[in-house]
Amino acid sequence: MGRNAPLGRLIVLLIMSAATLATPSAGAEGPTQHVVQVGATHPTNPLSPFGYTRFYPDVLRVHQGDLVEWRWGAASYFGWHSVSFFADDMSVADHPTGNDAAVPLFARLDETPGSLAMNEAWIFGKPTGGKYGEAACGRGPWRALPAQAPCVLRSADQTVTSSVSDSFFNMPAIPQKLSFSVQIDVPVGAYRYRCLMHPGMDGRVEVVAPEQPVPTSEEIAAQRERDIAADTAEAEALFAALSSPSGAYNTATKEWTVKVGADTDSGHVSIYAFLPADVPARAGDRIRYVAGTKEPHTTTFTDQPVAGTFSARGPCGASQCPDGPGYGLGFTAFPFACELDAPATGAPAIFAWGPRPDDGCRVGDLEWLIAPYMADATRAPDDAVSTPATFHHSGALFNESLPMWFRGDPRAPGATFGSSFGARFPAPGRFSYYCIAHPDFMFGAVNVA
Numbered sequence: 001m002g003r004n005a006p007l008g009r010l011i012v013l014l015i016m017s018a019a020t021l022a023t024p025s026a027g028a029e030g031p032t033q034h035v036v037q038v039g040a041t042h043p044t045n046p047l048s049p050f051g052y053t054r055f056y057p058d059v060l061r062v063h064q065g066d067l068v069e070w071r072w073g074a075a076s077y078f079g080w081h082s083v084s085f086f087a088d089d090m091s092v093a094d095h096p097t098g099n100d101a102a103v104p105l106f107a108r109l110d111e112t113p114g115s116l117a118m119n120e121a122w123i124f125g126k127p128t129g130g131k132y133g134e135a136a137c138g139r140g141p142w143r144a145l146p147a148q149a150p151c152v153l154r155s156a157d158q159t160v161t162s163s164v165s166d167s168f169f170n171m172p173a174i175p176q177k178l179s180f181s182v183q184i185d186v187p188v189g190a191y192r193y194r195c196l197m198h199p200g201m202d203g204r205v206e207v208v209a210p211e212q213p214v215p216t217s218e219e220i221a222a223q224r225e226r227d228i229a230a231d232t233a234e235a236e237a238l239f240a241a242l243s244s245p246s247g248a249y250n251t252a253t254k255e256w257t258v259k260v261g262a263d264t265d266s267g268h269v270s271i272y273a274f275l276p277a278d279v280p281a282r283a284g285d286r287i288r289y290v291a292g293t294k295e296p297h298t299t300t301f302t303d304q305p306v307a308g309t310f311s312a313r314g315p316c317g318a319s320q321c322p323d324g325p326g327y328g329l330g331f332t333a334f335p336f337a338c339e340l341d342a343p344a345t346g347a348p349a350i351f352a353w354g355p356r357p358d359d360g361c362r363v364g365d366l367e368w369l370i371a372p373y374m375a376d377a378t379r380a381p382d383d384a385v386s387t388p389a390t391f392h393h394s395g396a397l398f399n400e401s402l403p404m405w406f407r408g409d410p411r412a413p414g415a416t417f418g419s420s421f422g423a424r425f426p427a428p429g430r431f432s433y434y435c436i437a438h439p440d441f442m443f444g445a446v447n448v449a
């Protein structure tokens with residue numbers, strides 16, 4: 001199967017489910033409403049590889065009691081963001097950097113220590129207890145999609161967060177659109193919230209006194225347009241500068257440097273592309289791939305089908321689980337893989353939600369797992385990509401400027417995921433590669449003369 005299979009299957013699943021859901025209704029009466037857009041789409045080119053990691057507007061003035069609706073604004077698969085007010089984390093003065101909330105991307109699976117899961121503390125916006133607090137409200141797992149009353153933020157001691165459902169149900173092929181609404185019922189002051197997928201992507205709600213003005217919806221819309229235009233211009237300039245191979249080669253060391261994505265200086269746009277994407281190398285050259293965005297990526301060489309990325313699994317026995325094709329499918333029944341396929345041999349996995357092991361194969365609480373070979377490097381001998389089929393894979397690459405709590409490998413305390421990855425090209429040929437996490441649009445090639 002082709003590389004498009006994982007996302008394609010996800011879309012089919014979500015459409016099937018969405019068709020059965022009622023459309024949430026918005027009340028026409030009630031408190032003053034404001035709309036904040038979460039991320040954005042390039043104003044003129046929806047296929048651009050720009051992921052906008054900003055709230056529009058990122059500072060919103062409101063009155064106590066107003067309702068704020070966050071709407072996901074990216075018509076693409078990299079608009080994956082959360083809107084998360086975390087208990088004891090909302091003070092702008094105490095948390096000036098926006099990089100200090102230790103909610104890591106990956107969590108170790110206790111039941112299968114070699115495996116990783118996306119951190120459920122935020123991916124599903126579910127109550128977690130302990131360190132990350134109790135989510136006071138929020139949509140939670142997909143089961144709660146059809147109805148969600150607005151959350152009410154009553155104090156900075158609450159945790160109020162959206163979930164992955166809100167984001168995924170805003171993909172372009174899915175008719176159902178979800179948003180996340182919070183009534184801001186806290187005293188005058190500034191309250192920050194964050195996207196837990198992208199460290200540093202912070203927003204702020206400023207509650208002002210009743211006699212002070214707050215912006216109209218027209219003013220907010222105009223601000224949004226201006227901000228998106230400015231962020232786009234900055235990203236276009238960076239994209240153009242990094243796309244040229246001419247600046248990427250060190251003639252003395254015969255080494256190229258390719259950025260695995262790049263963030264703009266303002267931090268408002270992540271470019272989801274290998275930069276430069278096509279490298280005109282010579283036999284014997286090396287390439288160093290350097291992680292460059294807030295979101296992790298891989299650099300994965302092979303022209304062969306590779307088993308999937310995010311995968312449902314559990315340590316259950318064959319007697320418990322229906323035989324499956326090696327990946328999880330379905331919304332109300334969960335046949336799922338009891339084993340992960342080896343790269344290049346098994347069926348592609350898909351984005352899938354699987355039951356927790358203590359639920360056997362019944363629908364239960366949900367986990368979202370990372371295939372170990374996606375997270376971990378599989379190097380070809382001597383790092384040499386010598387044929388188009390050579391499997392040479394970086395594992396998850398994290399930008400080294402990201403804080404340790406975000407890029408640490410929970411399976412090995414103190415260890416971090418890699419930030420760069422090398423490859424050698426001893427022989428002429430064309431060698432294509434891609435990012436396993438973003439296979440539909442993040443790929444490149446090395447042409448070795």
Ligand SMILES: [Cu+2]
Pocket residue numbers: 272296297298435436437438442
């Ligand atoms: Cu990627």
